[in-house]
Amino acid sequence: MSLLVVKDLCKRFGGLQAVDNVSFAVASGSIKALIGPNGAGKTTLFNLIFGALLPDSGQVWFDGKQTDGWKPHQVAAAGMARTFQHIRLFPKMSALDNIAVGRHVHSRAGFLASMLGLPWTRREQRAVREKALEIMRFLGVEELADGEATSLAYGQQRIVELGRALACEPKLLLLDEPAAGLNMRETSEMAKLIARIRDTGVTVLLVEHDMTLVMNISDEVLVLSYGEKIADDKPLAIQKHPEVIKVYLGEDDA
Amino acid sequence: MSLALLFQYLVAGITYGTIYAIVAIGFNIIYNATGIINFAQGEFVMLGGMIGVTLRALLPMPVAIAGAVIATMLVGALIEMLFIRWLRRPSVLRLIIITIGLSIAIRELALLLWGEGVRALPYFTGTAVTSLSVGDVHISPQVLWVLGISAVMVAALNFFFARTLLGRQMRACACNREAAQLCGISAKNMVTLSFVLSAGIGALAGCVISPITYVQYDSGSSLALKGFTVAILGGLGNSMAAVAAGLLLGTLESFSIWVMPAAYKDVIAISILLLILFVRPSGLFGNAEAARLKDY
C-alpha cells in the first residue's frame, strides 16, 4: 500500500527542466531516500510534493487524495510534514514555541475564540504545550525548551526542526538533507532517530547526500539526475546500478 | 475633440511623463545597487530645486545648477554614509522606515531653511508666456529643455553603466555582491556612489522642472509617489522602461481629465500602481525573471 504516489511530474524553470517526468511511490511505513548530484531536482521535487511549487504537469497522490495544486498548509493538514535544507526555524521564539507551531493542524482555536480567551482554548494551549514537551523528551532535548530556537547550536536546531515536523504527527515526513552540516557522531544519531521515527509508524521520504546514512536506513532509494529518474530500487541494488555509478556514485566515490 | 486639442493633451502628457520618468530613474539607480527603495528620492528633487534657486541669486544659472547638483550629491553621499552604510544586514522593513524618516527630516529641514515660500528658477529660454506653436498646438520651450536634458541623462547613464569601469563595477555589485567583492570591488563604495548618482539626477531634475512646477519644501513627496508609480509600472530597476512608463502614465493622466475631475488625477495614477502590483509586480515591460536579474 503506497502512501505517496507521484505520477509523471514535470517542472520547468525558464530554460531548465528541473523535474522531468518523474514517477514513483513510497510504501506506507517505509523510509525512502532521494539522492542525486547537486542540481538534480531533489528539492524541487520536494517542493512540488508539498505544494510549495505548482507542477507543470503530472499528479501527486497522497493518502488516497490527489494533492497537486494544493497549498502547503492544505497538504500539511492532510498529514504531511517537512524540514528544510537550510534550517527554517522561527526566530525570536523559543524551541518549545517552535515545536508548538507544529501542533497547528491538531488544534483549532481561531481569532475570535483566542481573543475571548475561552476556557477550551486554554485547555487546548496546555495540551499543545504538553505534546510539544513530550516530543522534546522523545528527541532527548527537553532541556532546550526555553532557549531561543535560532540561537541554539546547529545540530540542536536540526533536532528542533525535526521535532517541529513531528509535532504535526504526520503520516509522511519529508526530510530535506537532515544530516547536512552535522558531524559524524551527530549524523549517526540522526540516522538512529529517523529509524526510530519510522518505527513509530511514520513514513519517511528524505533527501540526503550522506551515503552511509542513506544506505543504512533506507528501504528504497530513488536516484535523480538532471531532473530525470534513473533508478528506483533497494539500496544494495542501487549501489550496483551501472547508470547510478556512472552519473553519481562514480564521480562522488561514495 | 479636434486634432490640435488631441496633440495639446499629448504634449501635456509628455511633460508630466518626462518629469515622472526622471524621478523614477533616480529610484532605479539606488534600487539596482542596493535593493532599497529610497523613499527620500523626492526630497533630492526638492533639494536640487531649492539649492539651485538659492545659488541663482549669486551666480549665473548654469553655475548655479551645477552647484545645486554637486551639493545635492554631497547630501546623497552624506546620507548613505551616516544612515545606511554601517547597518549590518538591515531588514527591508528597517530600510523602508529609515528612508521614510529621512524624507521627513529633509523636508522639515528645508522648511526651517527656506520657509514655506514657493520658488522657481527662471525659464531657461524665453519667459513664462513664451511658447512654440505648431499650428494650434503650443509647447513651452522649458518642456523641450526637460525632454532634452532627460534624453541626455538617460543616454549618459546608459554609457556610464555599459562602457565605464565604474559603471560596470556597479552593475557587478548589483548582480552579485559577494562575487564582486571577491574581484576587489568595494560594494559599500558602490552603494554610496549609487546614492550620489541618484541624488545628482534628482537635483538636476529639480532644477530643470522648477520653472514649470515651482518648488516648495514639501513638493518632494508628491513627485516621489508618481516616480514610484512609474518605476514600478516600468518594472523596478529598468530605467529605459521607466521612460516609457512615465510617458504612458503622463498621457493617461492628461487625458483622464475628460472622464474624471482633475482632483482625482492622483487617484487614477495610484489605482494603476495598485493594479500593476496585484497583477504584474514585475512591471508592464519586464518579465519576472528579468526583474530578478537586476540590470540597470
Next chain:
Amino acid sequence: MKTPGILATLILASLLGAGATQARGPTIKIGAIFSVTGPAANLGGPEARTLEMLVQEANKRGGIGGSQIELVLKDSASSPEKAISFAKQLIEEDKVFAIIGPSTSGETLKIKGIAEEGKTMLLSCAAAEAIVNPVASYVFKVAPNDSHAARRIFEQMKKMGIAKIGLLSSNTGFGKAGKEQVEKLAPSFGIGIVANEVYEKEATDLTAVVTKLKAANVQAFINWSIEPAQAIVIKNARQVGLSVPVFQSHGFGNIQYAKAAGPAAEGVIFPASRLLVADSLPAGDKQKPVLLKYKQSYEARYHEDASTFGGHAHDALLLLGKAVEKAGGLDKEKVRAALESLQGVVGTAGIFNFSAHDHGGLDMDAFEMQTVKNGKFVVYSDAAAKQ
C-alpha cells in the same frame, strides 16, 4: 509585578507636575491657532509672524487694557483634531482671554462650538460664511466673505460683457469655499459656467486643465486657489494660447505668485484687500495709513512681502484692542459686547462694522479690483485696461 502601565502612570504623574504654569504680573493671555505648517502654511505662516510682531510692538506700548499680552501660539498644521485639542487647552487650561485664528474654515467650524461653550471670543482668520452664520455670540471673523469677492468679479465681468466662463479651483478649503460661492452666484449675474474643474493643490502642470477650458471656448475664466498652482494656471493658459481675461480670487494677493508667473501674470484681474496697493492709494484713503504702517513694519522685520492673510491677524488683534478700549477693562463679557458693537474700525481688510447679527463686519467694499502691471499690483481701472 511591575508593569508598563504603572510606569506610564508614574511618567504621566511627573508630567502633570511639570505642566503647571506660573502666573505672572498683570498679563492678558491671548491664544492663537494658526496653520504655520501643513497644507495651509501659506496662510498660517504670515498670520503667526504678524501676530508675534504686533504683540511685541503692543507690549512695548504698554499692552492692551493696561496689561501685557502673553501670546500662546499653537501650530495646528491645518489638522482639525489638533485645532480642537488646542482650543480646549487654550480655553480650559490657559484660560485665554480670546483666541485668534484658526487659518482655515474647516478648523474654525470645528471649534466654533467649543469657543461658544467656553465663552471665549474667537476671531477667525478664515472666510467661510458658515463661521458667522448662524451667529454664535463669541465667534467673529475678520476675513472678508468669499461671496463678496465673487460678486466683485461678476460685476466686473458684466461690465466687460462676459457671459460664458470657466471655473478652476484647488482641492483645499480655500478653493472649495470660493467654488461654492461662484457656482451659487453666477446665475444671478446671468453668467454661465461651462467648464468647472477642481485640481490638486500639489499640481505641477495644469496644461490639460486649461486646454479643456480652451476647448470649451470660454470668454474668461476664474481661478480660485492659494497655492503655487494659481501661478501655474496662468502660465499654462498663456502657453496653450488661451488669451481670454483671467480672473483670480483674493488668494492671488501674494506678490510671490505674480512674480513667479512673470509676464503671464500681467493683466490678471482679481479682487483683494487694498493692502497690496497701499502705496498707490490716493492720499485721502481711510485705510492707507493703517495699511502702510502694517506693511512697512512687517516687511522691515521679515524681509518678505506682506500678504492679506497676515493682515487678517493684524485686524483681529486690532479689533480686540479696540473692544477692550471701548469696554474699558478686561471683563470678557463686556469686551465681547463691545466687540459686537464696534463700528468703523479701519483694518487692513476693510472697514469693520459689527453688529449682533453680523459678526463678519466687512462688506463688498473690502475688495478692490486689482491687476498686475509690470510685475506690480495696481488698482484696476477699465480705462487703464483699454489703453
Next chain:
Amino acid sequence: MGRRRNLPIVALAMAVIAVQLLTAAAGKPQYLTQLTMAGYYSLVIVGLTLLMGYTGQISLGHAGFFAIGGYTSGLLTTYNLHPLIGQIPVSILQACGLLVSGKDLYGADLLVVRPWAACVVALLVTIGIAYLVGKPVLKLKGHYLAMATLGFGTIVYKVVLGSSLVGAADGISDIPAFPLFAGLVVTGKSALRAQNYYVAWGLVLGAMALLTNLIRSRVGRALRAIHGAEDAANAMGVDTGRYKLQMFVLSAALAALGGVFLTHYNGGIGPSEASVMKSVRYVAIVAVGGMANLWGALFMGVLLNFLSLRGSFGSYDDAVFGLILLAIMLFAPDGLLRAEFARRLPGLRRGQKAAP
C-alpha cells in the same frame, strides 16, 4: 490560573483610574481631553502593532482605515434625509428605528442616521474595504507591500479631499454626540470629560484584553511564525494568507473603531486624519514601542500623541516623528522598550510561559 494572565490588564485598569484621580488631585482635569483622544488613537496603534510587529506586515495606510471609520459615521450622522421623507428606503430605515430627527443650526428639520447604526455601518464598511484591499495587497512583500499600502492610504486621502459629499478640504463638522448606553455619551462637552475618558480607556482596555489573549494563543504563535519564516509556517499547516488577511482586517476594524469614536468625541473630522503622514506616525509609534511589544506601543502611543495634541512639539511635530523613526531604526530597531522589558518581564512577551 486566570489571575496571573490578567494581571497586566488589571494593572492597566488601575493605571487608568490612577491617572484620572491624579489629574483631578493636581487640578488638571483638562489633561483628560488629550488622554481621551490619545486613547482612541491607541486603538489604531495596538492593532497595527499586531499586524507589523507580530505578523511582520507593514502598513503605510492605516490612517486610511481610521478615516474611513470616522468619515462614514460622520457622514451618516450628519447627512440630512429629511428631504427624502416618504421615499421607501428612508421609510424602511425609519420604521427600523435607525433614524433620529432633530434641528440643525439654522433651525431646519434634520433627519439623520442614529449614531449606533452609523457606528455599525462604519465598522462593516471598513471591514469590507480592508478585506477587499487586503486580499491582493497581502500577497505582496517588502517594498511592494509598503508601496501598495501607501498607495491605498493616498487614495483614501485624495478621495476625501476631493469629494464635496464629505466636505472636501473642510471635512465634516457638527457631528452629533454618540449616546452609548446607560447615560454614557461620547461628546467633547467639558462637563462630561471624565466620563468620556473612561469610555475611551474602557475601549482600550477591552482591546488590550482581547489582543493580549490573542498573542498568547495558537493564533498569536502562528502570526509570529509567519513573521519569522512564512514558508515554514505555511508548511506547518498555517494558512498564512488567511491569517495575514484576518489580522489586517482586525487591525483595520480597530482603527475604524478609534476613528468612529474620536469623530463623535471631536464633533468633526477633516482630511488630515487620512493623510499619509498620519499613517507614518502610527508606524513610528509602533517602531518606538518595540515593534512586537503591545505594551510598549500603547505606552509610547499615549505619550507621543498626548504631547503632540498638546502642541508640545510646536511646528516641529512632524519633524519629531521623523527623527524618532530615524533614530529608532538606526540604533534600536527592536524598539526602545523591547530590550528592557524582555529582560525584566519575560512573562509579558512570552505568553506561553506566563500561562501555567
